[in-house]
Amino acid sequence: MLQINNVNTHYGPIQALHDVSLEVKKGEIVTLIGANGAGKTTLMMTICGDPQATSGEILFDGKPISGMPTAQIMRQGLAIVPEGRRVFARLTVQENLHMGAYFRTKAEYEETLEEVLLLFPRLRERINQRAGTMSGGEQQMLAIGRAMMSKPRMILLDEPSLGLAPIIIQQIFQIIQKLRDDGVTIFLVEQNANQALKIADRGYVLENGRVVLSGSGADLLDDENVRKAYLGG
Amino acid sequence: MSEASLYFLQQLINGLTIGSTYALIAIGYTMVYGIIGMINFAHGEIYMIGSYISFIVIAGLLGMGMVALPVILIIALVIAVFIASTYGWAVERVAYRPLRGSNRLIPLISAIGMSIFLQNYVVLAQGSRDVALAPQISGSWTFGDPQLFEVSLSYMQLIIWAVTLVCMTALTLFISRSRMGRACRACSEDQGMTNLLGIDTNRTIAMTFIIGAALAAVAGLLLGLYYGVVNPFVGFIAGLKAFTAAVLGGIGSIPGAMLGGLILGVTEALTSAYFPSEYKDVVSFGLLILILLFRPSGLLGKPEVEKV
Numbered sequence A: 001m002l003q004i005n006n007v008n009t010h011y012g013p014i015q016a017l018h019d020v021s022l023e024v025k026k027g028e029i030v031t032l033i034g035a036n037g038a039g040k041t042t043l044m045m046t047i048c049g050d051p052q053a054t055s056g057e058i059l060f061d062g063k064p065i066s067g068m069p070t071a072q073i074m075r076q077g078l079a080i081v082p083e084g085r086r087v088f089a090r091l092t093v094q095e096n097l098h099m100g101a102y103f104r105t106k107a108e109y110e111e112t113l114e115e116v117l118l119l120f121p122r123l124r125e126r127i128n129q130r131a132g133t134m135s136g137g138e139q140q141m142l143a144i145g146r147a148m149m150s151k152p153r154m155i156l157l158d159e160p161s162l163g164l165a166p167i168i169i170q171q172i173f174q175i176i177q178k179l180r181d182d183g184v185t186i187f188l189v190e191q192n193a194n195q196a197l198k199i200a201d202r203g204y205v206l207e208n209g210r211v212v213l214s215g216s217g218a219d220l221l222d223d224e225n226v227r228k229a230y231l232g233g
Numbered sequence B: 001m002s003e004a005s006l007y008f009l010q011q012l013i014n015g016l017t018i019g020s021t022y023a024l025i026a027i028g029y030t031m032v033y034g035i036i037g038m039i040n041f042a043h044g045e046i047y048m049i050g051s052y053i054s055f056i057v058i059a060g061l062l063g064m065g066m067v068a069l070p071v072i073l074i075i076a077l078v079i080a081v082f083i084a085s086t087y088g089w090a091v092e093r094v095a096y097r098p099l100r101g102s103n104r105l106i107p108l109i110s111a112i113g114m115s116i117f118l119q120n121y122v123v124l125a126q127g128s129r130d131v132a133l134a135p136q137i138s139g140s141w142t143f144g145d146p147q148l149f150e151v152s153l154s155y156m157q158l159i160i161w162a163v164t165l166v167c168m169t170a171l172t173l174f175i176s177r178s179r180m181g182r183a184c185r186a187c188s189e190d191q192g193m194t195n196l197l198g199i200d201t202n203r204t205i206a207m208t209f210i211i212g213a214a215l216a217a218v219a220g221l222l223l224g225l226y227y228g229v230v231n232p233f234v235g236f237i238a239g240l241k242a243f244t245a246a247v248l249g250g251i252g253s254i255p256g257a258m259l260g261g262l263i264l265g266v267t268e269a270l271t272s273a274y275f276p277s278e279y280k281d282v283v284s285f286g287l288l289i290l291i292l293l294f295r296p297s298g299l300l301g302k303p304e305v306e307k308v
Helices: A040-047 A093-100 A106-119 A121-125 A136-148 A166-181 A193-199 A217-222 A224-230 B003-036 B043-063 B069-099 B105-126 B155-177 B179-189 B191-196 B201-227 B234-249 B254-274 B279-294
Strands: A002-011 A014-024 A029-034 A055-060 A078-081 A154-158 A185-190 A202-207 A210-216 B140-145 B149-154
Touching (some): A014 A029, A014 A210, A029 A040, A029 A166, A029 A224, A040 A185, A078 A136, A093 A136, A106 A121, A106 A136, A166 A193, A185 A193, A193 A217, A193 A224, A217 A224, B003 B043, B003 B149, B003 B155, B003 B201, B003 B234, B003 B254, B043 B069, B043 B234, B069 B201, B105 B234, B140 B155, B155 B179, B155 B254, B179 B191, B179 B201, B254 B279
Parallel strands (some): A029 A185, A078 A154, A154 A185
Antiparallel strands (some): A002 A014, A002 A055, B140 B149
16 A cells, blocks of 8 residues: 655755665554664655655555655545644644544535544543643544544554553554554554554564564564564563 | 813724724734744735725726716725735745745845835836825714814724724634634644645645735725825835734734734824824834833733643
8 A cells, every 4th residue: 555665865965764665555554663763753754745755766555656745645545643743732622623624525524523533532522622731642632533534544653652651552552453443554653662563463673764674563573683672672 | 071081082093093904914914924934024015005006996997987986995995905915925926935944034035025126116107106096985973072172983984993893803703713714723833734634835825925915905995095195105114013013912813913903003193192293103113112021922922832
């Protein structure tokens, strides 16, 4: 569904991604793990076209999306839950969700809104509250809900567990699995390698902008080097 | 009522009238600042162009023998709004969009260049002298004590209040309820994220320039009719005043721009009523300095919040 072939990305003179190739198949949960600064978020944002890849090719559903402007890429059936959640703090919960469904009809919006609120009862309780007044966990739920509002075929999640309490992290990972069961393909970037690999079908390890290892979630969990570097021995 | 309070009431009426038009222009500054964090220095010229266009249309229609004044004014309003919006759109396209992502000072300079260009372009096309238009809306409603002081509220002032009220209400509803208004607010908070939702933020930004220009054109028509004269340089001082109003109310805040405009208008009217009128700019800009000293984010502005 998502194919990344030999992608290089630069920030000015600094090269952040080196010849990255990976693939996410339809219906999979694929995770990308790596240390701080390895280029995980850069890869995520490069898929979204911000920044654009300097070379290489990104295909979504067989269609090249590298080179398209960000707004156009994000209308192809792809949605992102970005690093740091980035909910619109001064908009209400409902307005945030509405923004996610910007290009859909009112009926479609209302249908998906109901689905999202069933999945996140907390958001229903706070529907008219400003997003900025909510807790981190609630904001993360809102960010996921907003991404779901466009009915994407694939969701990119960038560190959804960052800074959250363990119990909330559990919930978030359950919801990610639920999304996959509902037919949404998931590409998950995580520092929380243990949790991420447990739910992932396959995983990739990124080091200094290069993919150094890949395999099934279970294989990577057992891998000696991965255990040492990311799972605390 | 005593003479003094009637006199005060009259000044209040005059101040609210000028203040309404400042508020209309100030919205353009505040919306553009809210969305791209930059001041549109060519905005005053858009107001001036709106004024010129309405003069030309009104004089033209009168010359063609049209007599129905409401129809003439509505046609003038529509044409002025349309053409001024096109100018507003062009300013964004020429002076801002190609420079997006560059150092913040650079679009500022290109906007000042745009302002100089537009001013001189009107000087060349229309001459630098005052252009006058005979008063179109006369008559007033007077009250008070004829022996002491008669307060007059002219129909033109009432029209300015009514039109401003309609524009502000429409704008508030648009921003708070409509889909595009929501996108505007989202964009002013996090442009990148709005983009990541598939929304073309360039279009949203262009729209704020267009809305600001349309409201400035409305102010251009109203103030043009109120004063009866226009020249190519009215945009500079009106722009400066409206910018002050926007900062006073809290730049980036739409209700702030409305409030700032009214406060500034009333302050000016009262100052020129009780002191030599040369002091009115001293007092209004002095007020600005005080607000900036004690409340830098303006009356209704949001203080910069640190993101967690």
